[in-house]
Amino acid sequence: MTLTMPAPITAEQLETRNRERLARAESLLRQLESASAPFTKGSVIAPLNDLHVELHNLGAECGIYIAMHPDQTVQQLAETLQREGIELGQRQLQSRRVYDALGAIDPASLDAVERRFVDISRTDMRRAGALLGPAERDRARALRAELTRLGQDHARNIRDDTRYIALEGTHELDGLPADYIATHQPGADGTIRISTNPPDHQPFMTYAHSDRARKALQTVYLDRAPENVEVLAALTRTRHELARILGYPNWARYNVEDRMVLTPEALDGFFTELDDASRDAAKAELAVLLEEKRIDHPGATTVGDWEWQYYLNRVKTKRFHFDAQEVRPYLEYGRVRQAILDLNSELFGMTFTPAVHEERWQPTVESFDVTIDGDPAGRISLDMHPRERKNKWFFNAPLRLGVGGKQIGHGVLCCNFPDPTTLSGPALMEHAQVVTYFHEFGHLVHGLARRKVPFVRLSRTEGDFMEAPSTFLEDWIYDYGVLTRFATHVDTGAPIPADLVKRLRAARNFGRAIRTRQLLMRSRQSLALHDGTRPGADPRVVEREINERYGLFEPIPGTAWPASWEHMDTDHYSAA
Ligand SMILES: [Zn+2]
Structure with a gap:
């Protein structure tokens, strides 16, 4: 059966559909704000959920097209619409009338799920500033808008930056799987180019014998999206200011308050447990990698950030007679x-x-x-x-x-x-x-x-x-x-x-302690950027500081990292 493919969605379709959503959400907000007592499921909960549906549909659709639509015009339009949707969402969250109306519904008239909806919605509203005075509310909304814009910049800078290295010859493909070599032959100008995209980058870091080429690739990989050094600093500064206006000492406390972990102290306690549980095993794994590296570089005292995956695979090949290439x-x-x-x-x-x-x-x-x-x-x-x-x-x-x-x-x-x-x-x-x-x-x-x-x-x-x-x-x-x-x-x-x-x-399981500690270090870095001790600091400096204390591998100095750290643009992964 041949499927008839409709043309990809256009900017006009996206705009029409989402302008309608914004209009419906706006009218639902007016309806909610003009509702009068007695406040009920029908007069408050149902229209509020309808409003959430409209704004979620807008945000979800725009989010997908921003990340994946091949047409830049559509991506830019989706960014604009996403900002408008978030702004309207913030106005709903800050509406004192809606907050009070939700609180005035007789809990006895609600089932358990509806009561949970009321509780969580009021928590969200308090956390958006519904209980603040008008000037602070406006400031909080302005800071949210700024965070949206910065988050979009952050994601776009990574999305638009693919780097390549030129190999010095076919010998720099030594060690790579035959299928990889076959698909990375010299181009018209005689050059073999390797990109920072995952299908190129990951196997290269695991298999390429050439230390020079691995290091060169990892260097450009870490140097992507350099504009995000500024953007990430602005994100942490703005998050801190927003948290303060909302009555929290720092962003970390604000951001984990509605998670299961509840407090940055509990989070830090969890880090300590993980640290204790993984330290010895990671040290032992690292010693094995170093021993393997000394076969190539006698007298080496460290394993580099551009080497550990390569030596890890070599150790697995020898110890467990498992070469990841065999599975490909x-x-x-x-x-x-x-x-x-x-x-x-x-x-x-x-x-x-x-x-x-x-x-x-x-x-x-x-x-x-x-x-x-x-x-x-x-x-x-x-x-x-x-x-x-x-x-x-x-x-x-x-x-x-x-x-x-x-x-x-x-x-x-x-x-x-x-x-x-x-x-x-x-x-x-x-x-x-x-x-x-x-x-x-x-x-x-x-x-x-x-x-x-x-x-x-x-x-x-x-x-x-x-x-x-x-x-x-x-x-x-x-x-x-x-x-x-x-x-x-x-x-x-x-x-x-x-x-x-x-x-x-x-x-x-070999290498698991190393991976655990790598993730732990990332989590500590994220927390350090948001714990209020240095809002707006250069993220490279904070990264280096944590890396010196907890890092296992020799870093590549002078790159823009952590500028291209994915997910740092969203609340979900900041400070956790
Ligand atoms: Zn996942």
């Missing part, structure tokens, strides 16, 4: 994609039917209508390969949230995996990339599973629980029974050998 021929993108759909069908009773729709933004995006146990559960879209001006990382976000009784959801995966349509050979994946695919797909499934929640505001998972379900799901991709279903050799069709999977599993 079994992990061709198309088969992996199908296997993930099949596995989710089996685990969660899902079906996937290819779909075309008016909201598509790029011809290569695949969409499916999904059922769970026979019930329509929404739609998913997979945008899986790098492009110019597309977000460079891996995430799941709704294009539309499923809201029970109101609308069916549409979840989107943004990934950057090897692209079968642009490579001259097969698009082979790293096992680690397949783990990421399954992880991100888990977020998608989790989103669909929440489709019956009747309130937009309650559909969001607790911030510090968000990663848990997807992390559990990663284990399946280490299961022999699961791998044998789809992992067949790209040339011979032979199934993945049991022995290889055994070695993959044995090698899995």
